Amino acid sequence: MKLNKLVIALTIAGLSACSSTQPVQTPSTTLLETVSAQGDQLVIPYKKYQLANGLTLVVHEDHSDPLVHVDVTYHVGSAREELGKSGFAHFFEHMMFQGSENVADDEHFKIVTEAGGTMNGTTNSDRTNYFETVPVNQLETMLWLEADRMGFLLDAVTQEKFEIQRETVKNERGQRIDNQPYGRLGERVAQALYPEGHPYSWPVIGWMDDLNRVNVNDLKAFFLRWYGPNNATLTVGGDVKAEEVLALVEKYFGSIPAGPEVEPMAKPKVSLDNTRYISMEDNVHLPLVYIAYPTVHLFHEDEAPLDVLMQIIGSGNNSLLYQNLVKSQLAVQAAASHGCSELACQFTLYALPHPAAGKNLADMEAVIRNSLAEFEQRGVTDDDLAKIKAEMLSDAIFGLQSVHGKVAQLANYETLLGNPNYINEQVERYKRVSKEDVMRVYNSYIKGKPSVVMSVVPKGQTQLVAAPDNFTLPKPLEMGPSTTTADDLHVRVAKDDFDRSIRPTPGANPAVAVPEYWQENWANGIEVLGTHNDETPTTSLLLKIRGGNYQQSLDKAGVAGILAAMLTESTQSRSSEQMTRELEKLGSSIRVSAKDEALYVFVNSLSENLPATLALAEEYLFEPAFKQDDFARIQKQRIEGVKNAQKDAGYLASKATRQLMYGNSIAGLPDGGTEQTLASISLDDVKAFYNTWFKPAGGEMILVSSLDKAEVFSAMPKLKAWQGQAPQSAPSIGQAQFEPGVIYLVNKDEAAQSAIRVTKPALPIDITGEFYRTGLMNFPLGGAFNSRINMNLREDKGYTYGAWTGFWGDQYTGTFSASADVRADATQAALAEFYKEISQYAEKGISDEELSFMRLAINQKDALKYETPRAKLGFLAQILEFDLKPSFVKERSAIVDGISQAEINALAAKHLKLDEMLTVVVGDAKALKPELEKLGRKVVEFKL
Structure with missing residues (x-):
């Protein structure tokens, strides 16, 4: 397990030890274990049950927020697949969202989104999981959804859905593997490292030849073998009571028949005879x-x-x-x-x-x-x-900050070890x-x-190459078309005493309080906004200092990013390595990054280590050594990073779009600069940028801490004593340099996918004005998974892994953008669909159903907005940046409730004029140009 990605969750009922009860038997369910908090060990309290059909239920009560997280983990990943049938587990992750007997096609996404929730599914070599985080009143609906696809999926798996999702998986492979630099490295190494036929010798996404030759009945057979309740763990955490959860689980899952018995997989030692x-x-x-x-x-x-x-x-x-x-x-x-x-x-x-x-x-x-x-x-x-001990403890405590994190950890330990209570041992x-x-x-x-x-x-x-090849990778097994038929399937049927077609009716949406906060203005011009949060003994701090990418000169673009990197290198007293070692021993992190409008300093620390962490932060910020060798290394890394990015279609699309949208201005250049501008920067330029812009006046600090503000402030004497003011000047944003109606084609040789961007200038950001309303208008067009554009290009046509539209803005400028990475052979057709959807929405506007869906989805998200310290940081930063009162949340809710169909339609007509938009396509220009010209538009090959 890689430590830097290890997520450890525990509950903070005092960082405690656990006690466990003995199993209790009921007619249909066994209470296997009750784990509670006692003493000083780490534990996530839970109750663990097993239903008669073998389903394991783990329930964690967390009453800190009116949320519930539901996770269903099946102990099946790519390792359970057969030779010649790779990719099935991942394929089924897609199919499980395509509707079931009592849930219409694509309705799963719609139900969760309009409930104000988030959802996803993931597959790896060992397990597949599906999860939702929603307001707690939606618990029964989530259990109904998950039970329906566990027990009543197969009749809804049609040949048409199978074909579309097969194309979607191909698009996912194209986007994440084939069209990415070094994307195929992992699967090649696995073929060489593991013996032929080892469960890890093929990729999780599968070999495309395998997916091409199988039929829908192969997929159904895989489901029947592995997706029974006896091979699943249902984990529920949040503002719930275990007994109430159990009653609902018995209702919706209890009648689902068990699948075939599942045995643990062998773990043979892997060895090589030579390099x-x-x-x-x-x-x-x-x-x-x-x-x-x-x-x-x-x-x-x-x-x-x-x-x-x-x-x-x-x-x-x-x-x-x-x-x-x-x-x-x-x-x-x-x-x-x-x-x-x-x-x-x-x-x-x-x-x-x-x-x-x-x-x-x-x-x-x-x-x-x-x-x-x-x-x-x-x-x-x-x-x-x-x-490493400090890092483990810090990761453990920070893992407390979301109910999702805790539930995921319980589910993972139960699935892989049969013991949810492994956190302390870990x-x-x-x-x-x-x-x-x-x-x-x-x-x-x-x-x-x-x-x-x-x-x-x-x-x-x-x-x-390091050395000539001395090993030939085995070829994937070649097999003919599948002959599996429906007669080969052994279907299990559940029998109920209630009507599953009736969707549960949720109770009232839970009231969510806006976090209480305090505000203080320091004499040096830094505004401070903070909130007390004692759910975890942690402190998160965000410091924003005016002096970001917008403050760079055109010929020195990238200097802000180099400065940000150098502010966590050597100081006047200690080397970079010494500073890093001290941070690691505290389990703390300090990151500095350059954004368009400011430098961001982000600090995470256990509260007990905050004084030592902030002392290091102040040393980084106020005593930088600015060593020539540090600068030279960072500069060269940045230049090589830009060169490498030229192989990425998304980067090329962004670069071309900015250049055409904003011309010869700082906004028209990539955030990190270009090869030429980076090469022109000297160490003196970095020092000059620091001395000019790194000043406290106009700065903003946001705090979320288990400590009170006096304790926090006492740990940052240099920040409070800091003095100075940067120049007051607005950046030059530039003007559009494109010809509307023209398709600008950027070449990427032999690209497996094409990157499409359709965009135009739009409004600067506001919080309760027209910019906010344009976001509401956009929601059904491309702002949600089941938006018009994504459903068209992904779910109906199979052209892409995902397509989106949205409005972005800062205080100086804004844009509308529609984007997708699509199959190379579908580029022209996909772009035509973009044009069609944008034009139709601008002309005809939003439907009654879409308006209702948008209102529900937007206004029921509040419970998720303030759950974690990071979420609270973002919320408070918005208040500080735009000088808002807490009432802005209610104002926005009122806008969502009151915005009319006519107003949305007027906004669509105003802001979605296709004849004003810029189109950029990145792909194999030789093949694409004649195809794109069939759209009747001028196609210009654009050189970057």
């Missing part, structure tokens, strides 16, 4: 070498020490790979990870050589292997162990790691052991 070298050419800017070692499996006793080893070798700027490759400027990037799944783990290391260093991938491999040897001499320090096993453990696992799994070495090189540059 396997493989390579591929790709449409990339920089070559990459990637080394993978097989290790253990998830929750194995050696997983934790391997994670510690991974951090020492290649995580953060104190790691060996960073020091030997990145800081020395031999590589643009280099890192290690230890990814663990239920059956196996991979210890991986990678590097992208810096062009200026003149090194090939063989050189990179040599430095990586020398770094491993260096570890043997270096060993493990006390700081190595201290920082933290403790990292605390138990010793120096000797780390050295032992290094010797056992890494030192001198064979590995897979993957080289990815730009097309035509095979001379850069």
